[in-house]
Amino acid sequence: MxxxxxxxxxxxxxxxxxxxxxxxxxxxxxxxxxxxxxxxxxxxxxxxxxxxxxxxxxxxxxxxxxxxxxxxxxxxxxxxxxxxTSERRRVVLLVSKEGHCLHDLLGRVASGELDVDLRAVIGNHPRLRAITEAHGVPFHHVPFPSGTDQDAEDGAFHEVRALVEGHDPHAIVLARFMRIVPPEVCEEWAGRALNIHHSFLPSFAGARPYHQAYARGVKLVGATCHYVTPELDAGPIIEQDVTRVDHTDAATDMVRKGRDIEKIVLARGLRAHLEDRVLVHDKRTVVF
Amino acid sequence: MxxxxxxxxxxxxxxxxxxxxxxxxxxxxxxxxxxxxxxxxxxxxxxxxxxxxxxxxxxxxxxxxxxxxxxxxxxxxxxxxxxxTSERRRVVLLVSKEGHCLHDLLGRVASGELDVDLRAVIGNHPRLRAITEAHGVPFHHVPFPSGTDQDAEDGAFHEVRALVEGHDPHAIVLARFMRIVPPEVCEEWAGRALNIHHSFLPSFAGARPYHQAYARGVKLVGATCHYVTPELDAGPIIEQDVTRVDHTDAATDMVRKGRDIEKIVLARGLRAHLEDRVLVHDKRTVVF
Amino acid sequence: MxxxxxxxxxxxxxxxxxxxxxxxxxxxxxxxxxxxxxxxxxxxxxxxxxxxxxxxxxxxxxxxxxxxxxxxxxxxxxxxxxxxTSERRRVVLLVSKEGHCLHDLLGRVASGELDVDLRAVIGNHPRLRAITEAHGVPFHHVPFPSGTDQDAEDGAFHEVRALVEGHDPHAIVLARFMRIVPPEVCEEWAGRALNIHHSFLPSFAGARPYHQAYARGVKLVGATCHYVTPELDAGPIIEQDVTRVDHTDAATDMVRKGRDIEKIVLARGLRAHLEDRVLVHDKRTVVF
Amino acid sequence: MxxxxxxxxxxxxxxxxxxxxxxxxxxxxxxxxxxxxxxxxxxxxxxxxxxxxxxxxxxxxxxxxxxxxxxxxxxxxxxxxxxxTSERRRVVLLVSKEGHCLHDLLGRVASGELDVDLRAVIGNHPRLRAITEAHGVPFHHVPFPSGTDQDAEDGAFHEVRALVEGHDPHAIVLARFMRIVPPEVCEEWAGRALNIHHSFLPSFAGARPYHQAYARGVKLVGATCHYVTPELDAGPIIEQDVTRVDHTDAATDMVRKGRDIEKIVLARGLRAHLEDRVLVHDKRTVVF
The missing domain is CATH 3.30.70.260 (ACT domain)
Known part of the structure; x- marks a missing residue:
């Protein structure tokens, strides 16, 4: 083009x-x-x-x-x-152990649908190294403390920031990164960091949203792609979607069905962001 | 059949x-x-x-x-x-000023899609009398206090209960009734009273859900049909659905688009209830 | 406004x-x-x-x-x-025996959602007279031949045209009119006549689309709002939507579920048309 | 489990x-x-x-x-x-040049969501070899004639059949294989071969469905997972879904949006098939 x-x-x-x-x-x-x-x-x-x-x-x-x-x-x-548009968009992905969003984005890059410069994947767990490298993308493992050692957490985020900044990315994608980004990092990444949350926000913010959804007996589960801000799961929403569930779906089925929505919502949100289609005003977005 | x-x-x-x-x-x-x-x-x-x-x-x-x-x-x-199934289901509707759900249900009855014995419509406002009576259904206006006169509120609910009980209904449908049902009435109507709430619960419980949705900048608005229980908007969910909105939709557009979902969700939920398809267990439903 | x-x-x-x-x-x-x-x-x-x-x-x-x-x-x-926009849009509805689209539109007008000047309903069957008149809208019954008497058919259409033209309508809505509009009438009404077809076109054009859908075993049924052109069910599409069905749905269930989609698709298409949002180019539409 | x-x-x-x-x-x-x-x-x-x-x-x-x-x-x-269920399901994939369905299925297998024994991928083009082998799955390239050399075509299919049969698969998945399966092979694979077609069948059977959809100006594009039968794109439908498009979507955008539906529809259809949830009766399916 x-x-x-x-x-x-x-x-x-x-x-x-x-x-x-x-x-x-x-x-x-x-x-x-x-x-x-x-x-x-x-x-x-x-x-x-x-x-x-x-x-x-x-x-x-x-x-x-x-x-x-x-x-x-x-x-x-x-x-x-x-x-x-001739400047290729630089993207860094942050992941943990769950690979569905990573697999999906790697597949979109490999098939040419998502034409970006995928600079690096940073994992707080080494599990997704092999598949990342098989796609020719560098993988960095930054270990995070399993407990609540604030110094270790800060140190790990410090390392993540340094790695991210080295790429000057247009988008920093938290593809199920599962760590709460500290306020000063949110500040630094403002307008560039996208998170995919596995619920139809504002319902079920925080941990284990599918299990919250199961307990409440909802008939749809969803996913939300939003900008990362200091307030957890409260940033401006770029894209959302849902899929139907019913009483035959255990919480694990909701997880499975929800993942398909997470992948699509993240892919749509990322595309809109990288094409400069998203304008933020207060807590709301205009998505052209 | x-x-x-x-x-x-x-x-x-x-x-x-x-x-x-x-x-x-x-x-x-x-x-x-x-x-x-x-x-x-x-x-x-x-x-x-x-x-x-x-x-x-x-x-x-x-x-x-x-x-x-x-x-x-x-x-x-x-x-x-x-x-x-040969016993026709008796239904009583409770309404206020907004007529979209009432119009929809009357239309379904008139066209033969919803084959029920619609015994009465009770309104806390007289506005919907004419259309109700044009369909040959009795309309009762029970005035409610505009302020917070608890005695008057109790008195009005007392009258509503009496009218409802006179019909021994299989379903008492709160089709945008806009009053909080007192706990003892919830008890009496347990398993028979259905409410349509104009949001995808548990998001935006309470008042003015579309305006809450607009303020949060969500990309879908929805509706929820649930059994009425003493805890507001927290009863077992029978049916839910959503429709897409975007930045071009003002809160009033969300209201308009949401109403189509309210009508469908209520109609589906009511049908399931009247066909004895809904089994409640704790706070969740099985809908066969 | x-x-x-x-x-x-x-x-x-x-x-x-x-x-x-x-x-x-x-x-x-x-x-x-x-x-x-x-x-x-x-x-x-x-x-x-x-x-x-x-x-x-x-x-x-x-x-x-x-x-x-x-x-x-x-x-x-x-x-x-x-x-x-201060010129209220004049609308004429053409109906037959099935009332769901008529009920729906009358309800939208009555509740103020659809702020139009509903001039008349013309039925090729008298069944929907009472409900139309209950809403204060004039109803005209124009009998059509039950067989294939072309002269009688032409005569009936002649009468419909005369009634329609008397209102100089912005929109002529075929709300399940169930007669094929002759080419010269299509010409006369070009760009003003909207039809609701009860399938996701181009699948299942022509008669009994739900039964065609059932026979083919599709997993979704839909509806299409399109401009009327001489080629049957082939005019420019304004709006479409679908709803899920499965093996438990007999053809009659598909009819019932599909009707909810017909009503919404017609309401959306009509609104877009009346707000001058639809531009036709060749066989396609731009809907702003 | x-x-x-x-x-x-x-x-x-x-x-x-x-x-x-x-x-x-x-x-x-x-x-x-x-x-x-x-x-x-x-x-x-x-x-x-x-x-x-x-x-x-x-x-x-x-x-x-x-x-x-x-x-x-x-x-x-x-x-x-x-x-x-303790017998792991054996699956063989047939692909061509377009990788989105393959990437998706490989990702589902890698993330443990789709717990199958993916025996082999057979491509009529070598393009997808590297990614397949990176996932540890054997890849076989079977060249097909570019023209209409029936003998060469038959020979190629003969080779595919031999490769397939060697694995005695529960499912043979045509993940955008782009060749018409000869009747005798359909016979041999009856009830085991699943195809993903990139339209909401029966609309737009045959070649270039997204371009057909664009030309017709439809407002939704879809995908269909069905059993392969000798009549092209006419086998019993297992699963379908759609996604919304509008006038801003060129045919290439429809391709991109449709792919997300293809992936999901194929994954759902394959899962239902492998869990023995699909019963075929005449041309229709019961999907428990």
């Missing part, structure tokens, strides 16, 4: 925003191939995402960014971005 | 239960047209529901009940029932 | 379209509250739909239409429209 | 079948842990599937089979089976 520049912007709503951006692009011959606009009436905030054919503009992404800065400034936006 | 006898039973699991019941029926020539069995491994409890052609047995429902009591006793069941 | 003007347009894609339209609106102070854009890469066709606050413009819908005509002309569009 | 014996049986419906089977099991102390019954009113055929704890019976699967034969005979069944 030919390269495209993606502009995303949020700003206070007023008349003329679409005209201002579109005229700016038209002036330089910019060919918009996809455009999304949204106004949130409750907050009076305007959001847009536009994809422009790179070859329709007489300059590159750096100059577009520089020139667009003035437009964004005029519109009062402090929350805009210009990116280039 | 020719008449059928429906047997439901829950008892401690052991070998030979299916044989015991099936042999009892076979002995009298009983022709089983539908049979469901379920064992819950966590609680060691066994559940069954069987439909037998009435004309295949040499006796009526009363004698079947009497004869089956011995079988149930042998199996240690304190929780069994024998009913006759 | 304050009144809005809705502009829809399709034209050959090129650079500057968004800028042209947005600048035109901005020049007059037009406040865009919702905007959708789509480019179909296969056909090179561009589509847009914009909602503008009526009170943000210094003129009314007639003048907006006149002024916009020049923009549309410049963009080479032969397929654009400007409408005013 | 402790070992279980699974009995499946289809026979003409009459009274006493459940009693006959249940009494037979009870006589030997058989502990039924799961039981499904179904009567098809159209064909008058009865179906059952029962799981019995192996350790509750005083004999093994061979003697159970021998003893049950008399019961089945009495009931007029020519279509029954007794199997032992």
């Amino acid at each position: 030919p390269s495209r520049f993606v502009i995303t912007l949020g700003c206070p709503d007023r008349t003329g925003i679409v005209a201002r951006i579109a005229s700016f692009l038209a002036e330089w011959g910019g060919w918009i191939v996809e455009a999304g606009y949204h106004t949130d009436p409750e907050t009076g905030w305007f959001f847009t995402r536009q994809e422009v054919r790179a070859d329709s503009l007489p300059f590159g992404v750096a100059e577009l960014r520089e020139r667009f800065a003035r437009v964004a400034d005029e519109l009062g936006s402090t929350n805009w971005r210009v990116s280039d | 020719p008449s059928r006898f429906v047997i439901t039973l829950g008892c401690p699991d052991r070998t030979g239960i299916v044989a015991r019941i099936a042999s009892f029926l076979a002995e009298w020539g009983g022709w089983i047209v539908e049979a469901g069995y379920h064992t819950d491994p966590e609680t060691g409890w066994f559940f069954t529901r069987q439909e037998v052609r009435a004309d295949s047995l040499p006796f009526g429902v009363a004698e079947l009940r009497e004869r089956f009591a011995r079988v149930a006793d042998e199996l240690g069941s304190t929780n069994w029932r024998v009913s006759d | 304050p009144s809005r003007f809705v502009i829809t347009l399709g034209c050959p894609d090129r650079t500057g379209i968004v800028a042209r339209i947005a600048s035109f609106l901005a020049e007059w102070g037009g406040w865009i509250v919702e905007a959708g854009y789509h480019t179909d890469p296969e056909t090179g066709w561009f589509f847009t739909r914009q909602e503008v606050r009526a009170d943000s413009l210094p003129f009314g819908v007639a003048e907006l239409r006149e002024r916009f005509a020049r923009v549309a002309d410049e963009l080479g569009s032969t397929n654009w429209r400007v409408s005013d | 402790p070992s279980r014996f699974v009995i499946t049986l289809g026979c003409p419906d009459r009274t006493g079948i459940v009693a006959r089977i249940a009494s037979f099991l009870a006589e030997w102390g058989g502990w039924i842990v799961e039981a499904g019954y179904h009567t098809d009113p159209e064909t008058g055929w009865f179906f059952t599937r029962q799981e019995v704890r192996a350790d509750s019976l005083p004999f093994g699967v061979a003697e159970l089979r021998e003893r049950f034969a008399r019961v089945a005979d009495e009931l007029g069944s020519t279509n029954w089976r007794v199997s032992d």
Whole structure:
């Protein structure tokens, strides 16, 4: 696919925003191939995402960014971005022992569906090393304390941070990492760290959601892909889905059926994030 | 459809239960047209529901009940029932101002899909009188206090109870009744009162669930049909479903989209209940 | 809701379209509250739909239409429209004996969810007269021949056309009308007549789709809302959905479960149509 | 999980079948842990599937089979089976170039979710060799003619058959194999060969279903897992599902979204087949 520049912007709503951006692009011959606009009436905030054919503009992404800065400034936006689809997205995965999300993402990369630069997989358990390396992806095992040794936990997270930062990733994916990320790491990874939680949040936050779901007798189980924030399982939701269960499903069946939803929800959420389709406003997301 | 006898039973699991019941029926020539069995491994409890052609047995429902009591006793069941599908199910609806569930149920009755004896609609507001009476169903307006006058509230519920009991209904359906049923009324209506809650429980129990859902930024909204118990919105769940929403949906759009799910979930839950398909065990249901 | 003007347009894609339209609106102070854009890469066709606050413009819908005509002309569009949401949409329903879609739409109108001017219901059978009139809507019975008397059929359709045209409706809804609309009537009603077909088209076009579905043993049944065109059940699809069935569902159960989907699919399709969200291009639709 | 014996049986419906089977099991102390019954009113055929704890019976699967034969005979069944869950299911996969279904199944096996003896993957293209072997599964490349050389085609299928038969598999899975299986091979593999077709059959049988779906403008795309029979894409359906698409989805997006459904539908269908949950009657399936 030919390269495209993606502009995303949020700003206070007023008349003329679409005209201002579109005229700016038209002036330089910019060919918009996809455009999304949204106004949130409750907050009076305007959001847009536009994809422009790179070859329709007489300059590159750096100059577009520089020139667009003035437009964004005029519109009062402090929350805009210009990116280039020809820059491959760098991704780091964080895993533990459960492999279904990892297997799924590796398969999507291998089959060409997910065209990313999968830089590394970091595991707090060594179990998933072999399959990761079989796909030609480096695996780092960072042991975590089994108990509540805070110093050891901090030390392990320190090592994870260092490994992650070395790759300057567009996305840090917690693919069933099963550790609570400390607030300062959440801060550092803000807007880049995605978690997959195995319930339809806000139901069943925290540990063992399928067992909570079983105990409550719900008729659907789900999964939620959200940005990681200091408050556990409370970050802005990117994507959710559910699947039907019934009384014949034991908690272990719910786990099995739920995993298919986790895989799909994570894959959709990650794709949306990497294509710069997700704009966060307060605790909610706009997903173009 | 020719008449059928429906047997439901829950008892401690052991070998030979299916044989015991099936042999009892076979002995009298009983022709089983539908049979469901379920064992819950966590609680060691066994559940069954069987439909037998009435004309295949040499006796009526009363004698079947009497004869089956011995079988149930042998199996240690304190929780069994024998009913006759030729006895039309009596239903009473409790409503307030929002008419979508009422319209839907009246439509299902009118089109013959829901073949019940809709005895009465009781409204805590007079707004839905005209449409109810246009369908030939009696409407009773029982005014409730707008504030927190406990005596007036108790008095109003007293009147509702009296009206309900006069019909000896198989189902008392809270179709967006919007009042909290007092514990002693819950007790009296136990196993017969169904509520439709406009969220995917346990998320967003209580008031204004769509607005809660909007604030949390979820990507699906749902509805739950459950038995009414003293703990608000915590009764055993009969049926649930969801529909997709996104950032373009304001809270009012969620209300609109959610209503379609409410209608379907209530209709499915009510049907299952009236066909004696729902067996409650602790806080969970088996829906055959 | 304050009144809005809705502009829809399709034209050959090129650079500057968004800028042209947005600048035109901005020049007059037009406040865009919702905007959708789509480019179909296969056909090179561009589509847009914009909602503008009526009170943000210094003129009314007639003048907006006149002024916009020049923009549309410049963009080479032969397929654009400007409408005013304050003009209530006029709707005529065509029915036969099955009432579930009619009940559903009447309920939506009565509860205020569907804010339309329901002008008339025309039935080829008198069965649904009472419920229609109970909702205060005029009902016309136009008898159709039971056999294949082409003259009688033509005569009946002639009468239906006359009744329909008298209302100059925005939408003519075939809510299980069960007669094949003659080509010249399709022509006359082009872009305004919506049908609900009780299968997930293109599977099971024609008669008795649920029985076809049962015979094939499918695991989902569905419904399709589409524009009526001379080729039976082949018009551009506006909306579809499905619901799960299994071996315990006889054809009659499929009918019952499918009806819930028919009602929802028709309601969604009709809403999209009446809000001018549906743009047709060849045999496909863009639904903003 | 402790070992279980699974009995499946289809026979003409009459009274006493459940009693006959249940009494037979009870006589030997058989502990039924799961039981499904179904009567098809159209064909008058009865179906059952029962799981019995192996350790509750005083004999093994061979003697159970021998003893049950008399019961089945009495009931007029020519279509029954007794199997032992402790015998690991042998599976052979047939693939071509598209790897998503293979990746998915390998991941399910690796994560322990699908506990089968994956004997071999046979590819008509060598592309998927590396990933297969990385999972420790033998890969056989059987080249097929690119044109219409019937002898070469027959020869290739001859080789595939020989490879398959060497494993005596419970399931032969065509995971996007992309060749039409000759009638005599269908015959040989009858009841054991499962195909995943990338559409919601019967819509879009044959080649390039997503492109057919795009051209028709449908709003959902789906997948179908069915038994392979000589008539292309017309075998009994085991499982189906769909996912929503809209006008923003090009045919390639439909391919991508549809793949997630293909993977899930195939996994569900295969699991049901391997657990002996699928009974075929004419062109329809009962899936317990």
